[in-house]
Amino acid sequence: MEILELESFLPYRLYRLADSVSREFSKIYSDRLGLTRPEWRTLSGLGQRGTMTATALGEQSAMHKTKVSRAVAELERRRWLTRTPNENDRRVEHLALTKAGLAAYREMVPLAKAFERELLARLSVEERAAIVSGVAALERALEGKSR
Amino acid sequence: MEILELESFLPYRLYRLADSVSREFSKIYSDRLGLTRPEWRTLSGLGQRGTMTATALGEQSAMHKTKVSRAVAELERRRWLTRTPNENDRRVEHLALTKAGLAAYREMVPLAKAFERELLARLSVEERAAIVSGVAALERALEGKSR
DNA sequence: TTTCAATGGTTACAAATGAAACCAGTTTGG
């Protein structure tokens, strides 16, 4: 009978790997700042780009709009971001970090970079190149088709 | 000010990629058999190994024991698996697929393999080698440390 | 204009999840 070896099945391995990395990383923003993943991504997107609409945030960070909506609401509650209505189109709001939000972002950036660095430091030069280019290749392969 | 580029941040890319692949693949077992991911993994684990305990299932397929418990309950409800109490240790149950469960498994295996094949077919030989060895390298790097 | 489809964003509801408490049963150390 034909069997499937789960441990070698790429979708499974990929998911498991991502999950485990993400879980590890989440300790940083969760333990430290009490953020959820959508909240962290929102903080990160706004920190990086300055000002964005909720839709743009969702596109940049691959989040469903309800996730964005809730994350934004929570960060607003903490007074880490503010909304500014768009003059021309009153459906749209521009989101930006406050001083406090920016401070949190600034605290996170070096931690995130260190995390990534340390993760990659456990690999050899070739392995690092392999994972980076392999991921990039799969990303390209999925463009359009998925999502 | 130091910023973090989310789109290049490995944990994010990995998660996004895995999520997208997994979502795509889930259509197969979800649309076709109405299974959730934990259920699919349970089916797959038992199909592959024949008989397992819930704990073993959780280890093999990286699932929390509550997920396993619920997935097993659902597959049992469908009469796709049966439980047999362990003689020596009455806390333990051995799980195995029924005829119907096996039939579902047999239906899934070629689909899963085709999915993986088609995904990899979009990559060049080098890219395929890169993703496979990169993932393997990261898996090794995480052994022990995480989870 | 008025209507109708589309868009930005929020909300309501149901399902999936994780943490912790729990219930057997089992082992270990006095």
Add this chain to the structure above:
DNA sequence: CCAAACTGGTTTCATTTGTAACCATTGAAA
């Protein structure tokens, strides 16, 4: 023996998630 401490597995409860319905506004078409 007997009382912890432990283990396999389930259940409860609070939180997170996704889908779909929704509201307000805008743009396009008639």
